[in-house]
Amino acid sequence: MQETNNSRVNQRIATISAHLNPPSFSHMEGSSGLGRADCRAKGGLTGFKVAILGAAGGIGQPLSLLMKMNPLVSVLHLYDVVNTPGVTADISHMDTGAVVRGFLGQQQLEEALTGMDLVIIPAGVPRKPGMTRDDLFNINAGIVKTLCEGIAKCCPKAIVNLISNPVNSTVPIAAEVFKKAGTFDPNRLLGVTMLDVVRANTFVAEVMGLDPREVDVPVIGGHAGVTILPLLSQVKPPCSFTQKEIEYLTNRIQNGGTEVVEAKAGAGSATLSMAYAAVQFADACLRGLRGDADIVRCAFVASHVTELPFFASKVRLGRCGVEEIYPLGPLNEYERVGLEKAKKELETSIEKGVAFVKK
Numbered sequence: 001m002q003e004t005n006n007s008r009v010n011q012r013i014a015t016i017s018a019h020l021n022p023p024s025f026s027h028m029e030g031s032s033g034l035g036r037a038d039c040r041a042k043g044g045l046t047g048f049k050v051a052i053l054g055a056a057g058g059i060g061q062p063l064s065l066l067m068k069m070n071p072l073v074s075v076l077h078l079y080d081v082v083n084t085p086g087v088t089a090d091i092s093h094m095d096t097g098a099v100v101r102g103f104l105g106q107q108q109l110e111e112a113l114t115g116m117d118l119v120i121i122p123a124g125v126p127r128k129p130g131m132t133r134d135d136l137f138n139i140n141a142g143i144v145k146t147l148c149e150g151i152a153k154c155c156p157k158a159i160v161n162l163i164s165n166p167v168n169s170t171v172p173i174a175a176e177v178f179k180k181a182g183t184f185d186p187n188r189l190l191g192v193t194m195l196d197v198v199r200a201n202t203f204v205a206e207v208m209g210l211d212p213r214e215v216d217v218p219v220i221g222g223h224a225g226v227t228i229l230p231l232l233s234q235v236k237p238p239c240s241f242t243q244k245e246i247e248y249l250t251n252r253i254q255n256g257g258t259e260v261v262e263a264k265a266g267a268g269s270a271t272l273s274m275a276y277a278a279v280q281f282a283d284a285c286l287r288g289l290r291g292d293a294d295i296v297r298c299a300f301v302a303s304h305v306t307e308l309p310f311f312a313s314k315v316r317l318g319r320c321g322v323e324e325i326y327p328l329g330p331l332n333e334y335e336r337v338g339l340e341k342a343k344k345e346l347e348t349s350i351e352k353g354v355a356f357v358k359k
């Protein structure tokens with residue numbers, strides 16, 4: 001009888017343990033006798049569930065660290081094809097609320113994605129000096145396609161923050177994958193262009209002698225070279241720039257990524273400032289999901305503000321993702337010329353992404 005009771009208890013522990021410690025790894029198992037099921041912590045009961053795909057990378061690691069610090073996150077899934085056991089063990093020791101679980105390799109992708117509210121994707125290769133973002137297409141297109149197929153299957157209602165370059169093509173790729181799967185919701189797919197805004201705020205503040213935290217520059221279009229179009233005529237607080245300042249700032253904002261790629265001299269592209277920008281953006285998405293009012297950010301989304309099917313502009317975030325896309329507002333002549341250049345390049349990049357999935 002005693003033995004039957006014991007075996008029931010053991011079975012029960014095994015069931016709970018399988019639930020809390022799925023075939024993904026957690027860092028307590030096998031250490032000193034206490035498994036997670038033996039502990040009283042109940043992670044994940046309130047707050048949002050967030051997955052980071054590419055979590056062991058240059059962006060992924062600081063992004064994971066910062067998301068572990070976000071009080072809106074209750075469960076954090078870290079997925080990569082390499083090194084997630086170490087990153088997960090390390091980050092899981094931080095005494096913040098989110099429960100961290102790691103997932104390694106394609107066979108654990110579905111598990112990493114199941115039940116997620118927000119999926120952030122910084123997976124893929126970065127640029128080296130001399131490369132354009134489009135040069136990353138051949139490798140990153142396939143990576144993004146596979147990851148989005150997983151999202152369509154396991155968490156079709158999740159908000160997706162897509163960081164992998166070239167964003168101007170990877171967002172259309174993701175949209176096509178979701179359309180094929182019958183799960184496409186244009187309000188839930190957002191290309192992350194936040195770093196352009198972060199840079200624009202920093203550079204404008206520097207030139208104008210302002211506090212960057214008080215500057216807000218709308219950056220529209222896309223996320224590569226001339227498709228990055230800062231609207232300096234709409235800066236808050238209102239600023240009056242000389243033509244020389246406008247040209248300097250526009251050029252520096254459009255080439256901010258290249259500035260970092262060259263400074264890193266072959267060791268990758270922006271990772272730390274990108275993690276900072278990605279966390280700001282993800283936090284805005286989570287606050288929107290929670291129902292906070294007036295959460296407005298720039299993002300590259302399915303859009304009707306121009307004749308192109310995707311465009312970056314200011315959007316209002318809410319419980320369903322993008323709830324409103326704002327019109328571009330009045331542009332000056334310099335910005336109108338910039339917009340035409342941006343649209344031309346964007347059109348080609350969008351078509352390339354769509355064709356990749358349709359082919």
Ligand SMILES: NC(=O)C1=CN([C@@H]2O[C@H](COP(=O)(O)OP(=O)(O)OC[C@H]3O[C@@H](n4cnc5c(N)ncnc54)[C@H](O)[C@@H]3O)[C@@H](O)[C@H]2O)C=CC1
Pocket residue numbers: 053054055056057058059060079080081082122123124125126127136140143146147162163164165166167192193194195196223268269270271274
């Ligand atoms: N949207 C934006 O503003 C920015 C975008 N980026 C882009 O972000 C991407 C990542 O950059 P870094 O973190 O610096 O590169 P990284 O090479 O340091 O890290 C990428 C990570 O992705 C992982 N990965 C590769 N294939 C994967 C797959 N199939 N599934 C899951 N993970 C996979 C790698 O193992 C690696 O850990 C690049 O494409 C880069 O161009 C970078 C900066 C800004």
Ligand SMILES: O=C([O-])CC(=O)C(=O)O
Pocket residue numbers: 126127133165195256257258260261269270
């Ligand atoms: O420039 C790159 O390759 C990475 C990127 O998108 C950025 O830093 O804006």
